Amino acid sequence: MRGVFSRGxxxxxxxxxxxxxxxxxxxxSGGKEAEEDTGGEGPRLEIAMVTHSAPGDxxxxxxQKGAQAAADKDNVEFLYSADPDGGKQAQLxxxxxxxxxxxxxxxxxxxxAMKDVLARxxxxxxxxxxxxxxxxxxxxxxxxAHFGQDESIAGEAxxxxxxxxxxxxxxxxxxxxxxxxxxxxxxGARKTFDGDLENLFVQGSNMPDxxxxxxxxxxxxxxxxxxxxLGAPFAATxxxxxxxxxxxxRIGTFDLNKDLIALLKAGDIEFAVDQxxxxxxxxxxxxxxxxxxxxxxxxxxxxxxxxxxxxxxxNAAELEEFANxxxx
Amino acid sequence: MTGGKDAPLLRLSGVxxxxxxxxxxxxxxxxxxxxxxxxxxxxxxAGKSTLIKVVAGLHRHDTGTYEVQGERVVFDSPRDAxxxxxxxxxxxxxxxxxxxxxxxxxxxxxxxxxxxxxxVAFMRSTTHAEMAAMGIDLRDVDQPIGTLSGGERQCVAIAxxxxxxxxALVLDEPxxxxxxxxxxxxxxxxxxxxxRGLAVVFITHNPxxxxxxxxxxxxxxRGQSIGYHTKDEITRDELTGLxxxxxxLEELAHELDAAGSPAATRIKKEAETLNPADG
Amino acid sequence: xxxxVAEPPVAGRGSDERLARQSPLRRLLGRPELxxxxxxxxxxxxxxxxxxAFLRAGSFSTVLYASSTFGIMAVGVSLLMIGGExxxxxxxxxxxxxxxxxxxxxxxxxxxxxxxxxxxxxTLALGMVNGxxxxxxxxxxxxxxxxxxxxxxxxxxxxxxxLTGNVASDSVRDMDGFDAARAVFASDLDVLGxxxxxxxxxWLLFVVVAxxxxxxxxxxxxxxxxxxxxxxxxxxxxxxxxxxxGLFMGVAFCAWFSGMHLVFAxxxxxxxxxxxxxxxxxxxxxxxxxxxTGGYGSAIGAAIGAFIFGMTNKxxxxxxxxxDWFRFFLGAMLLxxxxxxxxxxxxxxxxx
Numbered sequence: 001m002r003g004v005f006s007r008g009x010x011x012x013x014x015x016x017x018x019x020x021x022x023x024x025x026x027x028x029s030g031g032k033e034a035e036e037d038t039g040g041e042g043p044r045l046e047i048a049m050v051t052h053s054a055p056g057d058x059x060x061x062x063x064q065k066g067a068q069a070a071a072d073k074d075n076v077e078f079l080y081s082a083d084p085d086g087g088k089q090a091q092l093x094x095x096x097x098x099x100x101x102x103x104x105x106x107x108x109x110x111x112x113a114m115k116d117v118l119a120r121x122x123x124x125x126x127x128x129x130x131x132x133x134x135x136x137x138x139x140x141x142x143x144x145a146h147f148g149q150d151e152s153i154a155g156e157a158x159x160x161x162x163x164x165x166x167x168x169x170x171x172x173x174x175x176x177x178x179x180x181x182x183x184x185x186x187x188g189a190r191k192t193f194d195g196d197l198e199n200l201f202v203q204g205s206n207m208p209d210x211x212x213x214x215x216x217x218x219x220x221x222x223x224x225x226x227x228x229x230l231g232a233p234f235a236a237t238x239x240x241x242x243x244x245x246x247x248x249x250r251i252g253t254f255d256l257n258k259d260l261i262a263l264l265k266a267g268d269i270e271f272a273v274d275q276x277x278x279x280x281x282x283x284x285x286x287x288x289x290x291x292x293x294x295x296x297x298x299x300x301x302x303x304x305x306x307x308x309x310x311x312x313x314x315n316a317a318e319l320e321e322f323a324n325x326x327x328x
Numbered sequence: 329m330t331g332g333k334d335a336p337l338l339r340l341s342g343v344x345x346x347x348x349x350x351x352x353x354x355x356x357x358x359x360x361x362x363x364x365x366x367x368x369x370x371x372x373x374a375g376k377s378t379l380i381k382v383v384a385g386l387h388r389h390d391t392g393t394y395e396v397q398g399e400r401v402v403f404d405s406p407r408d409a410x411x412x413x414x415x416x417x418x419x420x421x422x423x424x425x426x427x428x429x430x431x432x433x434x435x436x437x438x439x440x441x442x443x444x445x446x447x448v449a450f451m452r453s454t455t456h457a458e459m460a461a462m463g464i465d466l467r468d469v470d471q472p473i474g475t476l477s478g479g480e481r482q483c484v485a486i487a488x489x490x491x492x493x494x495x496a497l498v499l500d501e502p503x504x505x506x507x508x509x510x511x512x513x514x515x516x517x518x519x520x521x522x523x524r525g526l527a528v529v530f531i532t533h534n535p536x537x538x539x540x541x542x543x544x545x546x547x548x549x550r551g552q553s554i555g556y557h558t559k560d561e562i563t564r565d566e567l568t569g570l571x572x573x574x575x576x577l578e579e580l581a582h583e584l585d586a587a588g589s590p591a592a593t594r595i596k597k598e599a600e601t602l603n604p605a606d607g
Numbered sequence: 608x609x610x611x612v613a614e615p616p617v618a619g620r621g622s623d624e625r626l627a628r629q630s631p632l633r634r635l636l637g638r639p640e641l642x643x644x645x646x647x648x649x650x651x652x653x654x655x656x657x658x659x660a661f662l663r664a665g666s667f668s669t670v671l672y673a674s675s676t677f678g679i680m681a682v683g684v685s686l687l688m689i690g691g692e693x694x695x696x697x698x699x700x701x702x703x704x705x706x707x708x709x710x711x712x713x714x715x716x717x718x719x720x721x722x723x724x725x726x727x728x729x730t731l732a733l734g735m736v737n738g739x740x741x742x743x744x745x746x747x748x749x750x751x752x753x754x755x756x757x758x759x760x761x762x763x764x765x766x767x768x769x770l771t772g773n774v775a776s777d778s779v780r781d782m783d784g785f786d787a788a789r790a791v792f793a794s795d796l797d798v799l800g801x802x803x804x805x806x807x808x809x810w811l812l813f814v815v816v817a818x819x820x821x822x823x824x825x826x827x828x829x830x831x832x833x834x835x836x837x838x839x840x841x842x843x844x845x846x847x848x849x850x851x852x853g854l855f856m857g858v859a860f861c862a863w864f865s866g867m868h869l870v871f872a873x874x875x876x877x878x879x880x881x882x883x884x885x886x887x888x889x890x891x892x893x894x895x896x897x898x899x900t901g902g903y904g905s906a907i908g909a910a911i912g913a914f915i916f917g918m919t920n921k922x923x924x925x926x927x928x929x930x931d932w933f934r935f936f937l938g939a940m941l942l943x944x945x946x947x948x949x950x951x952x953x954x955x956x957x958x959x
Binding site for chain 3: 054055056057058061177199200201205206207208209211212213215216217219220221233236237240244245257258259326
């Protein structure tokens with residue numbers, strides 16, 4: 001191997017190959033849809049989004065839908081790729097740089113891993129916008145703008161809501177252990193919640209385990225009167241557990257989906273803290289488009305918050321249509 | 329077993345087999361009749377295992393004829409041979425070590441009652457009885473067969489073949505990996521099988537094991553027959569001479585003696601115990 | 608505990624060594640599941656002491672439910688392991704099976720039972736593909752099923768998104784037949800005043816059937832044989848390929864059942880679920896005394912393994928330990944259970 005390629009170029013090739021694979025896989029659908037849509041003006045732009053999402057995550061699915069909607073409207077070719085591993089995410093960004101895209105949208109869940117590659121983007125004159133996590137580091141790493149929800153602020157909003165529904169002793173159900181964002185939500189909620197908030201870890205990839213763990217916790221501590229889940233599917237499961245144990249606990253959650261709207265309307269779930277992922281995708285693409293078309297920069301160098309928006313029984317009906325479409 | 333006594337149970341005439349351009353077996357003839365032990369002798373690489381594979385149905389012969397009870401046959405699989413009553417016991421493929429003795433005994437031919445249930449009590453007692461009939465007193469038919477000695481394991485495999493109605497028993501080096509005493513157990517079992525009226529084909533490289541039990545002797549060397557004799561045509565010494573097994577052992581003892589190795593006396597003793605084996 | 612294990616054979620040795628071998632106690636000690644049983648008893652006592660809530664009837668039913676969700680899969684996986692093979696696709700196959708049922712029922716607006724049936728056929732076909740690939744290629748099952756794992760994980764996500772536009776299947780809660788199916792796959796039963804999930808009963812039934820197959824049928828004999836020595840088994844006429852394919856399909860059947868439980872317990876299925884669970888099933892089987900190399904083990908052992916896993920998993924919650932340490936405790940408990948198992952087995956093997 002060494003005799004033929006230097007180590008660097010071999011690695012580069014691998015990155016390139018991975019990039020080409022990912023990009024070609026994504027551009028197939030994006031390109032076709034975008035070509036049909038002639039709503040935008042000027043030459044066609046190419047914008048890549050690289051996130052730290054694991055496959056099959058509802059939240060990132062909605063982010064993509066938002067970004068795609070903006071891209072279709074603006075005659076932008078939208079390319080999506082993701083890898084939860086920081087190093088591999090950086091390689092995907094490098095692949096986008098190699099492809100000479102017109103703009104890059106990244107998440108900064110692991111800022112240190114992204115530092116070098118974002119410097120290379122700057123060197124290549126490719127504007128970068130960050131979304132979701134990493135609002136502290138965003139400007140320092142050279143991103144023009146940041147669209148996201150501050151996890152702590154969202155957590156604080158959830159804590160306030162928990163207090164308002166009358167909970168005194170609540171659970172914060174963490175479905176992915178070691179996820180900084182989820183911990184920050186619980187910490188934020190603890191700040192504004194008057195009662196006692198305890199973390200409960202469940203294995204999010206295994207729904208029966210989520211259910212039996214919440215059930216077990218409710219059985220072992222009858223005093224629990226509030227549950228805060230950090231993802232929509234887990235809230236629905238918490239409802240089952242509460243019914244099973246016959247507990248009085250009331251449930252609030254982060255994120256929305258269409259099943260959750262029904263549960264909100266029925267009163268099984270008290271509130272949902274929506275960080276409006278659709279906005280994160282949509283605004284990021286729009287910001288890059290505005291920059292390229294008109295030289296605008298949004299946010300004045302400070303993070304633009306996309307949430308939290310609180311959804312309760314009162315406004316759930318209004319959102320039903322959007323949630324059914326899979327964009328809320 | 330009474331009517332067709334005129335044709336031997338197994339007869340190979342002029343059988344040859346080659347793998348690509350390697351001739352493994354050339355023009356070999358062999359007969360095995362009921363109540364007889366036919367020994368196939370030869371050193372490693374003499375073609376013994378090729379011959380056994382042809383007889384067992386694992387390989388097809390290229391030239392010559394293979395007859396079972398006077399009828400020409402070409403086997404496609406060991407199953408075909410088994411259906412004709414030719415059972416082969418391989419040296420290392422005989423048993424599944426972790427399984428109890430009785431499960432091994434009936435493996436592949438389990439006795440069943442309705443609903444796919446096995447008749448466990450029957451299989452246990454039969455195993456015990458069959459082994460006892462062969463002079464092996466099993467402490468527990470439920471013990472894993474891997475805990476038996478090598479000789480006992482061979483005996484289980486042989487007893488199994490006999491029980492399931494084998495007419496011809498092909499034994500691939502059953503005594504090779506065994507100590508003297510263990511080998512004696514297996515040899516006794518071969519005699520018992522013969523007395524039950526089976527045709528036995530006994531493959532070995534040890535003439536001292538072959539001579540006491542054998543009725544016919546086929547000696548192979550480099551894929552060819554270098555002698556095919558009935559017991560009255562050949563003495564043990566001649567057989568040993570053809571095989572040179574015992575002689576080489578003595579030579580080795582001499583060499584080690586000259587080198588002053590203490591192992592020499594042991595090997596000499598072994599050579600002596602082998603020699604008066606047939607009394 | 609260990610003294611009691613060591614003593615009887617020593618006492619027996621004085622009189623007659625052969626009799627000692629046949630004593631029922633000795634036979635019990637030789638069972639593959641004994642170590643796991645002792646581990647389970649030890650854990651049960653431990654959690655009863657440290658967690659007040661653990662001994663309540665309701666808690667016990669939750670522990671049983673958690674155990675059953677692992678245990679049902681562990682039945683198929685343990686049989687496959689006794690047959691000498693692994694299935695790394697077992698975890699995502701559960702999700703695939705659930706998605707097949709939920710998606711077909713919803714997309715074609717069928718009675719959910721039609722989805723259940725289609726899922727059964729397709730999931731068994733997946734198991735058969737695993738088995739056929741193994742038999743044809745003669746590659747290690749580790750590689751074949753690892754490839755299947757990735758392909759299924761990709762298909763789960765890709766097909767779900769293509770059909771629904773989302774990453775989860777649409778809810779089948781209000782469709783025809785849902786209530787009946789829920790009664791079969793995910794209902795609660797009242798057993799002697801204790802509310803028990805129906806999966807617990809199914810689990811016990813599967814364990815009984817698997818144990819019967821293993822110990823009392825010809826198929827069981829063949830399973831032990833192909834795992835212990837495939838060449839020997841083939842030489843005596845055991846259809847090795849058919850047995851192995853059947854075992855992979857057995858895992859698929861368990862995956863189908865677990866998948867149906869997911870569908871009718873939760874109505875929507877997240878397409879990314881199930882990843883990593885395959886190792887938990889294998890762990891259950893190993894704690895229960897299955898050899899990683901095949902040819903030895905029992906379905907009852909795997910059930911006890913699943914019970915140990917369920918107890919540890921939920922016991923930590925009942926004991927209200929700091930969740931940050933959850934995985935550490937989980938790992939430590941598993942290690943202890945396995946080591947107890949090992950020590951017992953070694954002691955039994957050492958005594959003549």
